Amino acid sequence: MRDKRAIRDPEGTKKAILDGAESVFAERGFAGASIREIARRSGASGPLVLFHFHSKDELYRAVKERIVTSWSEGKGGAMPPEGTAENFIEDMIKTSFGFYRDNPNMVRMANWGRLEGDDAPWSGEEDIHKWYEKSIKEAQARGEIRDDISPLSVTVMICGAVHVWWEYHGHIEEHVKHGSYDMVSDEKYLKDLTSMVLRGLKP
Amino acid sequence: MRDKRAIRDPEGTKKAILDGAESVFAERGFAGASIREIARRSGASGPLVLFHFHSKDELYRAVKERIVTSWSEGKGGAMPPEGTAENFIEDMIKTSFGFYRDNPNMVRMANWGRLEGDDAPWSGEEDIHKWYEKSIKEAQARGEIRDDISPLSVTVMICGAVHVWWEYHGHIEEHVKHGSYDMVSDEKYLKDLTSMVLRGLKP
DNA sequence: GTCTATAAACCGATAGAC
DNA sequence: GTCTATCGGTTTATAGAC
Known part of the structure; x- marks a missing residue:
C-alpha cells in the first residue's frame, strides 16, 4: 500500500497498481474485478490507475505480461x-x-x-x-x-x-x-x- | 383472434428463462451474466425474469438445481x-x-x-x-x-x-x-x- | 502525477398500467 | 403474467484543477 501523501512517484505507483490489479484479477477474474477495488488495494485513485494504464483491458494485459516475465526470469x-x-x-x-x-x-x-x-x-x-x-x-x-x-x-x-x-x-x-x-x-x-x-x- | 390471456404461458416462460439463464451463466459465470442478456435470449423482459425468480441469486440456484435434477434423473x-x-x-x-x-x-x-x-x-x-x-x-x-x-x-x-x-x-x-x-x-x-x-x- | 467531480452506460430491482 | 418506465447504485472512462 502506498504512502498516503500525494507525492509523485510514478514507478512506485505503477508497481503498486500492478500488485493490486494482480491480486484482484486473480481473485475475481476480468469481469468481476473493478478499477475502484484495484485503486483501493493499491492506494491510488481510480483515475490515476487509468492515467497510467489507459484502460482496464490494457491493465489486464500489463499484469499478465509482468507475471510471465517475472516467472521466466526466475528459474521457471x-x-x-x-x-x-x-x-x-x-x-x-x-x-x-x-x-x-x-x-x-x-x-x-x-x-x-x-x-x-x-x-x-x-x-x-x-x-x-x-x-x-x-x-x-x-x-x-x-x-x-x-x-x-x-x-x-x-x-x-x-x-x-x-x-x-x-x-x-x-x-x-x-x-x-x-x-x-x-x-x-x-x-x-x-x-x-x-x-x-x-x-x-x-x- | 385469441384472447390476450391465451398467449400467457407461465410454465413455458419459466422454461425459456431457465434455458436462457443456463446458457448465459455457463458462458459468462455469475458476475459476467446480466439479467438483460438472459431476458434477451429467453424472449422475455427483464422484469418478467425477476417476477418468476425474484432475484439473480435465486435464478442461479434454480438453474443449478434443474441441471442436477435432470442429470440424476437420467442414467447419470x-x-x-x-x-x-x-x-x-x-x-x-x-x-x-x-x-x-x-x-x-x-x-x-x-x-x-x-x-x-x-x-x-x-x-x-x-x-x-x-x-x-x-x-x-x-x-x-x-x-x-x-x-x-x-x-x-x-x-x-x-x-x-x-x-x-x-x-x-x-x-x-x-x-x-x-x-x-x-x-x-x-x-x-x-x-x-x-x-x-x-x-x-x-x- | 495526482486529485475531485462527473459523464455516459449498464447493473439489479421496483412501480404501476394492462 | 407481462409489459414500459424508471429508480438508485456501480461501472469504465474523461475533464479539469492543482
Missing part, C-alpha cells in the same frame, strides 16, 4: 537436465507440481482467462511443451517407455492430475470432510502420482 | 455393476469421460463456481465418490490393485486427467496448431489413459 523456464526416461518423467511431474503450488495467481488468471474464452498459450508455455514432446518421443525410441501411448496423452494426463490437485484443493477437502476418502498430504499425492505414472509407462 | 447417477477391479477402473474412467463430454454446461458452471469461491460439492457427487472409495479399497484388499497408493490419489488422478482433456480442448488444440505434439482423438486419449492407469495400478 529452466529445462530439466537430460537423463534416463524415469528421471525425466519424475522431474516433469515434480516441476509441474511445484509450478502450480508456487504460482497461484498465474494459475488462477489462466483459469479465469480460459473460461472467459482466451485459449492462447501463455508465453513460455510453448517451449516447455516442445521439450516435453521431444523427450517423450526420444525415450519411446530408446525403448525406455512404452510407445503405444501418444506423447500428448502422457503430457495431458500428467498436467491434468497435477492441475486438479491444486485447483480443487478446497473442493477435495470438502469431500474428505463429508466422509469420502482419507485425506492425503501434498507429498503423498506427488509420490502416488509419480509412482503410478512410472509404472503405467513401463514397456 | 447410476452406479456401475460390480466386477473385477479392471472392469471397475475401466468403467470409472469411461463414465467420467462421458460425463464431461455430455454435460458441458454443468461442468462450466461448476468451474465458474469454484473460481467464484463455491467449494461445496454438487448434489449427487458425494454418493459417487463414496462408491469410488469403497470399490478401490475393496479391490486393494482383494489384492487386485496395488495398495501402496491412496484411493483419493487414484480418484483425483483419474478425474484430473479426464477433466483437463475436455476443459482444455481448445487450449490443447492451440498447442498442436503451434507445432507441439500430434493431435489425438477423444477415443485415443480415453484408450491411452485407461491403459496407462490399469498398468500403473497393477500390483
Whole structure:
C-alpha cells in the first residue's frame, strides 16, 4: 500500500497498481474485478490507475505480461537436465507440481482467462511443451517407455492430475470432510502420482 | 383472434428463462451474466425474469438445481455393476469421460463456481465418490490393485486427467496448431489413459 | 502525477398500467 | 403474467484543477 501523501512517484505507483490489479484479477477474474477495488488495494485513485494504464483491458494485459516475465526470469523456464526416461518423467511431474503450488495467481488468471474464452498459450508455455514432446518421443525410441501411448496423452494426463490437485484443493477437502476418502498430504499425492505414472509407462 | 390471456404461458416462460439463464451463466459465470442478456435470449423482459425468480441469486440456484435434477434423473447417477477391479477402473474412467463430454454446461458452471469461491460439492457427487472409495479399497484388499497408493490419489488422478482433456480442448488444440505434439482423438486419449492407469495400478 | 467531480452506460430491482 | 418506465447504485472512462 502506498504512502498516503500525494507525492509523485510514478514507478512506485505503477508497481503498486500492478500488485493490486494482480491480486484482484486473480481473485475475481476480468469481469468481476473493478478499477475502484484495484485503486483501493493499491492506494491510488481510480483515475490515476487509468492515467497510467489507459484502460482496464490494457491493465489486464500489463499484469499478465509482468507475471510471465517475472516467472521466466526466475528459474521457471529452466529445462530439466537430460537423463534416463524415469528421471525425466519424475522431474516433469515434480516441476509441474511445484509450478502450480508456487504460482497461484498465474494459475488462477489462466483459469479465469480460459473460461472467459482466451485459449492462447501463455508465453513460455510453448517451449516447455516442445521439450516435453521431444523427450517423450526420444525415450519411446530408446525403448525406455512404452510407445503405444501418444506423447500428448502422457503430457495431458500428467498436467491434468497435477492441475486438479491444486485447483480443487478446497473442493477435495470438502469431500474428505463429508466422509469420502482419507485425506492425503501434498507429498503423498506427488509420490502416488509419480509412482503410478512410472509404472503405467513401463514397456 | 385469441384472447390476450391465451398467449400467457407461465410454465413455458419459466422454461425459456431457465434455458436462457443456463446458457448465459455457463458462458459468462455469475458476475459476467446480466439479467438483460438472459431476458434477451429467453424472449422475455427483464422484469418478467425477476417476477418468476425474484432475484439473480435465486435464478442461479434454480438453474443449478434443474441441471442436477435432470442429470440424476437420467442414467447419470447410476452406479456401475460390480466386477473385477479392471472392469471397475475401466468403467470409472469411461463414465467420467462421458460425463464431461455430455454435460458441458454443468461442468462450466461448476468451474465458474469454484473460481467464484463455491467449494461445496454438487448434489449427487458425494454418493459417487463414496462408491469410488469403497470399490478401490475393496479391490486393494482383494489384492487386485496395488495398495501402496491412496484411493483419493487414484480418484483425483483419474478425474484430473479426464477433466483437463475436455476443459482444455481448445487450449490443447492451440498447442498442436503451434507445432507441439500430434493431435489425438477423444477415443485415443480415453484408450491411452485407461491403459496407462490399469498398468500403473497393477500390483 | 495526482486529485475531485462527473459523464455516459449498464447493473439489479421496483412501480404501476394492462 | 407481462409489459414500459424508471429508480438508485456501480461501472469504465474523461475533464479539469492543482
